[in-house]
Amino acid sequence: MVATLHIDGAAYSVKEGQNLLQACLSLGFNLPYFCWHPAMHSVGACRQCAVKQFKDEKDTRGKIIMSCMTPATEGMRISIEDPEARAFRAGVIEALMVNHPHDCPVCDEGGECHLQDMTVMTGHVCRRARVRKRTHRNQDMGPFVNHEMNRCIACYRCVRYYRELAGGRDLDVFGWHHHVYFGRQVDGPLESEFSGNLVEVCPTGVFTDKTLKGHYARKWDLQTAPSVCVHCSLGCNTIPGERYGELRRVRNRFNEEVNGYFLCDRGRYGYEYENSDLRLRHPLRLGAEGPRPIPSAEAVSYVAGLLRNGGRVLGIGSPRASLEGNFALRALVGAGRFFIGWPERERALVTTALRLLREGAIRTPCLREVREADAALALGEDVSNTAPMLAFALRQCAMQRKIKVAAAFGIAPWDSDAVRLVGQDEKSPIFIATPCGTRLDDIATRLWRAAPEEIARLGFAVAKALDPDAPEVPDLSDEAKSSARDIAAALREAERPVVVSGTGAGSPAVLEAAGAVAAALRRLGRNVQLSLVLPECNSAGAALLGGGSLAGALSEVRKGQVDTLIILENDLYRRLNAEAADALLAGVKHLMVLDHLANATTARAEVALPCATFAESEGTLVSQEGRAQRFFAVHPARGEVRESWRWLREIGMAAGQSEMAAWQTTDDLIQTLSQEPGLSGVKEAAPGREFRAAGQKIPRQPHRYSGRTAMGADVSVHEPPPPEDRDSPLAFSMEGYQGQPPAALVPRYWAPGWNSDHALNKFQGEVGGAVRGGPAGVRLIEPAADAPARYAAEIPPPFQPAEGQWLVVALHHVFGSEELSAHTPGVAQLAPRPYLGLSPEDAQRCGVGEGDPVELAVGSSVQQLPARIIPGLPRGLLGLPAGLAGVKVVELPAGGRVRSVTGGPP
Amino acid sequence: MFSLFKGLWIVLRHAFVKRVTVEYPEKKPVLPPRCRGRIILSRDPDGGERCVACHLCSAVCPVACIALQAAEDAHGRRYPKFFRINFSRCIFCGLCEEACPTYAIQLTPGVEMGEYKRQHLVYEKEDLLISGVGKYPGYNFYRVAGLQIEGKDKGAAENEQPPVDVRDLMP
Numbered sequence A: 001m002v003a004t005l006h007i008d009g010a011a012y013s014v015k016e017g018q019n020l021l022q023a024c025l026s027l028g029f030n031l032p033y034f035c036w037h038p039a040m041h042s043v044g045a046c047r048q049c050a051v052k053q054f055k056d057e058k059d060t061r062g063k064i065i066m067s068c069m070t071p072a073t074e075g076m077r078i079s080i081e082d083p084e085a086r087a088f089r090a091g092v093i094e095a096l097m098v099n100h101p102h103d104c105p106v107c108d109e110g111g112e113c114h115l116q117d118m119t120v121m122t123g124h125v126c127r128r129a130r131v132r133k134r135t136h137r138n139q140d141m142g143p144f145v146n147h148e149m150n151r152c153i154a155c156y157r158c159v160r161y162y163r164e165l166a167g168g169r170d171l172d173v174f175g176w177h178h179h180v181y182f183g184r185q186v187d188g189p190l191e192s193e194f195s196g197n198l199v200e201v202c203p204t205g206v207f208t209d210k211t212l213k214g215h216y217a218r219k220w221d222l223q224t225a226p227s228v229c230v231h232c233s234l235g236c237n238t239i240p241g242e243r244y245g246e247l248r249r250v251r252n253r254f255n256e257e258v259n260g261y262f263l264c265d266r267g268r269y270g271y272e273y274e275n276s277d278l279r280l281r282h283p284l285r286l287g288a289e290g291p292r293p294i295p296s297a298e299a300v301s302y303v304a305g306l307l308r309n310g311g312r313v314l315g316i317g318s319p320r321a322s323l324e325g326n327f328a329l330r331a332l333v334g335a336g337r338f339f340i341g342w343p344e345r346e347r348a349l350v351t352t353a354l355r356l357l358r359e360g361a362i363r364t365p366c367l368r369e370v371r372e373a374d375a376a377l378a379l380g381e382d383v384s385n386t387a388p389m390l391a392f393a394l395r396q397c398a399m400q401r402k403i404k405v406a407a408a409f410g411i412a413p414w415d416s417d418a419v420r421l422v423g424q425d426e427k428s429p430i431f432i433a434t435p436c437g438t439r440l441d442d443i444a445t446r447l448w449r450a451a452p453e454e455i456a457r458l459g460f461a462v463a464k465a466l467d468p469d470a471p472e473v474p475d476l477s478d479e480a481k482s483s484a485r486d487i488a489a490a491l492r493e494a495e496r497p498v499v500v501s502g503t504g505a506g507s508p509a510v511l512e513a514a515g516a517v518a519a520a521l522r523r524l525g526r527n528v529q530l531s532l533v534l535p536e537c538n539s540a541g542a543a544l545l546g547g548g549s550l551a552g553a554l555s556e557v558r559k560g561q562v563d564t565l566i567i568l569e570n571d572l573y574r575r576l577n578a579e580a581a582d583a584l585l586a587g588v589k590h591l592m593v594l595d596h597l598a599n600a601t602t603a604r605a606e607v608a609l610p611c612a613t614f615a616e617s618e619g620t621l622v623s624q625e626g627r628a629q630r631f632f633a634v635h636p637a638r639g640e641v642r643e644s645w646r647w648l649r650e651i652g653m654a655a656g657q658s659e660m661a662a663w664q665t666t667d668d669l670i671q672t673l674s675q676e677p678g679l680s681g682v683k684e685a686a687p688g689r690e691f692r693a694a695g696q697k698i699p700r701q702p703h704r705y706s707g708r709t710a711m712g713a714d715v716s717v718h719e720p721p722p723p724e725d726r727d728s729p730l731a732f733s734m735e736g737y738q739g740q741p742p743a744a745l746v747p748r749y750w751a752p753g754w755n756s757d758h759a760l761n762k763f764q765g766e767v768g769g770a771v772r773g774g775p776a777g778v779r780l781i782e783p784a785a786d787a788p789a790r791y792a793a794e795i796p797p798p799f800q801p802a803e804g805q806w807l808v809v810a811l812h813h814v815f816g817s818e819e820l821s822a823h824t825p826g827v828a829q830l831a832p833r834p835y836l837g838l839s840p841e842d843a844q845r846c847g848v849g850e851g852d853p854v855e856l857a858v859g860s861s862v863q864q865l866p867a868r869i870i871p872g873l874p875r876g877l878l879g880l881p882a883g884l885a886g887v888k889v890v891e892l893p894a895g896g897r898v899r900s901v902t903g904g905p906p
Numbered sequence B: 001m002f003s004l005f006k007g008l009w010i011v012l013r014h015a016f017v018k019r020v021t022v023e024y025p026e027k028k029p030v031l032p033p034r035c036r037g038r039i040i041l042s043r044d045p046d047g048g049e050r051c052v053a054c055h056l057c058s059a060v061c062p063v064a065c066i067a068l069q070a071a072e073d074a075h076g077r078r079y080p081k082f083f084r085i086n087f088s089r090c091i092f093c094g095l096c097e098e099a100c101p102t103y104a105i106q107l108t109p110g111v112e113m114g115e116y117k118r119q120h121l122v123y124e125k126e127d128l129l130i131s132g133v134g135k136y137p138g139y140n141f142y143r144v145a146g147l148q149i150e151g152k153d154k155g156a157a158e159n160e161q162p163p164v165d166v167r168d169l170m171p
């Protein structure tokens, strides 16, 4: 419904019922605000957004109202410019500033501070107060967030965000009147894995990025480019910033269909691996006395020589490398000799997931659709740890019920405090079945903790309860039957249910079960969606590209079919146990590895080539949603570091593969790659290199970028020309189109008068909604509309704990389980130490206490770990942290035995 | 005709007027302190580096000839890890001095900066930092700012109350 709103005498059409603040901002007015946030809506706390409302055209006095708390109605008359309203707003700022410290020059928020922007907007310039300022002590909040409490203006955004949206418990407001204190009860790292968003949510410099503080640069000095997070399969959109050749921070890039306004801490803070000392900077050749740097040309011609002389070559790609890198490797070695570097089980899991999404009739939701869902079932996946922003989305899904309840009372969804009060403890039905407790448990309507097979059986039972045509689950306990009935009843009621699962539990049956529930709901005509978490940032892309697993590669090597093995951005010692990896590598004569960081695999490489990270190269990743998204180089790769595909191209050309010569730019490669079945959308993921906005390139540097003529002057006073970017429509320069480019190319948010990230308002058609021109990325996977919903034939037998035999399952950790982010100091600090998780009953039976050393044997792999007693872990299950440094690699789930090292066999 | 002679007369008269041009470099003129010449970084009255690495001077510099990197000492005091001015680019406009919130960067009457090599016109912090307060005595940013540094606890800045005890319930 459209309403006509008269603002300062001019008529505008706005959405009826929308709050006036949002309406005015959407119309492009500069109206200051603090407590309102597009993702958290209105509480009317700060009184900054005051405007004047008039009864009718004859009313000249009007009254001051809070625009964020007033719905727009037909024929409403308001004034933003009214002198009294202006004075009121200036007065609010002046009052806020009474206690504000004289900190801007040393405040990390300076230059992108919403408080600075709003102060300038209201015109307050001079402190008239003669009182002394109140001060606060700060807290140590861990490696990610810095706390400087003096700067607080008590807008309450931080606690509202942290407690209501992110579900954290350890940040709150203390004290009263003008002493209110926003912090933790005691010092200590913030517990929520979404704590980094406080940095963006807080309109002042109370919460700032602690990693940035270690190598500070102002927003105007950062070279930035649109990028995509590489630390999980969701593909959140990011804006990394660089200065002096070093990555300095990562900020959120708004994509309403993916991460919205927020990021998780792994994505925000995982970037520092790019600056790690482990970075490979030169091609290395392994000699008798260890690896030594060699010139690039020598490395290329050496490897090309191996290929040219009729050498039989094999390529191992990677689910964490871009489509471009994987494709180039496949082109170099030939499709039949290209293997994605994942174990067979992971390949099976990912292909199962992809099959469910591609062949079934069920759509995979984008994260916005998950946020807007009204019921959810999470089967087997600990999303808080494997795909944190999906967990965040599920939290928003839980709130949908409150909004619905409030709507029945005529309360608008943006009236956030009223919604919260009326909604009380109401939450959308969310069912979670996982092997171990999750950090989402507090929003769950019901929880199950069970072995993966049991979880799968529960899923199949739900399908059966929904649809009598679904296969019967044999030997189902009464309890499971009634649980299944409850879940089915709630899902059937829902208008937009989602089923969430993933590869994290390591069980294809769990995926099939999730597919079965979705299929059953679909048969009932429900608008159900199925979201499947994948292991890595480009798992979906790798699967779409096709290629065997490491098992296939190993069998080729065993057959003695391989002289040269080329491994792309893949540490085999994280995929296979050490013996298997040794066996694979020992079977080849020559080993060449391309990677960013030195690892166990590069250490074995005869030739190791340094390749560019996500921040130094352009490429495409396909997220678990099937969304192909392009990341762009934030800064040019230095020295001999190059994009993987460029190395491979050079080697290919030197070895006589002339067709690779056509790949002059990333676009050329993408053009070739888009001819692959299923990948035709890739070239649409972002505008190509020829794109120009108003005839100009998009500058990566803001128009206030400083120090150009001095930053390199210590080396030479003669300034080099800015590096040319022939791959993309972006430029390593401050010259170009500073306006709004298409979403996939937005390098930063800035607008006149809006230096903080709230400048995003000016990029959106309607504030809080889609960016003008639509969201970034292209969905490669859409369901076949007419495909019949089918059920898997196989239902696993029930899990029975056997005496002396355990089922070892993988436990994922948001900090520590992912390979690259684990090289970031802050992430490493928060990662758990290696452990083996036991249920309290099992621990007692084995006579093991917390921290006692235990020996875990899975197949031939034996390792000693300290025991950790995990309440809620089902009996008969052992939890082994996935991907954690210091824990031996075992393919999970698997049967295993445990014995107390001090107390002898149990 | 008349104007011609008038012009000649003026020229002749000027030959006997007192000179304003100075025989530089034999004679050194006294430049007023507000002259915009060689840039220095000053220290606060307590001897600490005044520059807090806020990047305002570098941002305002129209020729972008200031580059610096912020760093922090163990007690939270901000200072520039390096501070570089490329004087071969500087136009001595003085905007950096105007932008500086701490009186750290100042233009001085020093004008003798000629070099045979352009590279020698690149000044690092060691070349810029003097040991005095320069033109502006008395001001110490950290005495006013809310940030805690060594020797200045929270609430100990000018015009500040002692830190709030959050657990106190007194009105």
Ligand code: SF4
Binding pocket: A100, A101, A102, A103, A104, A105, A107, A108, A109, A110, A111, A113, A114, A115, A116, A151, A203, A204, A205, A206
């Ligand atoms: S929060 Fe903003 S206004 Fe306050 S000191 Fe920091 S930059 Fe300045």
Ligand code: SF4
Binding pocket: A151, A152, A153, A154, A155, A156, A157, A158, A159, A182, A201, A202, A203, A204, A206, A207
């Ligand atoms: S800490 Fe920041 S977000 Fe929280 S109340 Fe203070 S100013 Fe607002």
Ligand code: SF4
Binding pocket: B057, B060, B061, B062, B063, B064, B065, B066, B085, B089, B090, B091, B092, B093, B094, B095, B096, B097
């Ligand atoms: S005087 Fe002008 S040109 Fe020179 S450093 Fe300062 S701002 Fe830059």
Ligand code: SF4
Binding pocket: A105, B050, B051, B052, B053, B054, B055, B056, B057, B058, B068, B096, B099, B100, B101, B102, B103, B104, B105
């Ligand atoms: S403006 Fe002043 S305090 Fe800020 S960086 Fe420049 S010299 Fe230092």
Ligand code: FES
Binding pocket: A021, A032, A033, A034, A035, A036, A043, A044, A045, A046, A047, A048, A049, A050, A066, A067, A068, A069
């Ligand atoms: S934004 Fe309206 S009262 Fe705070």
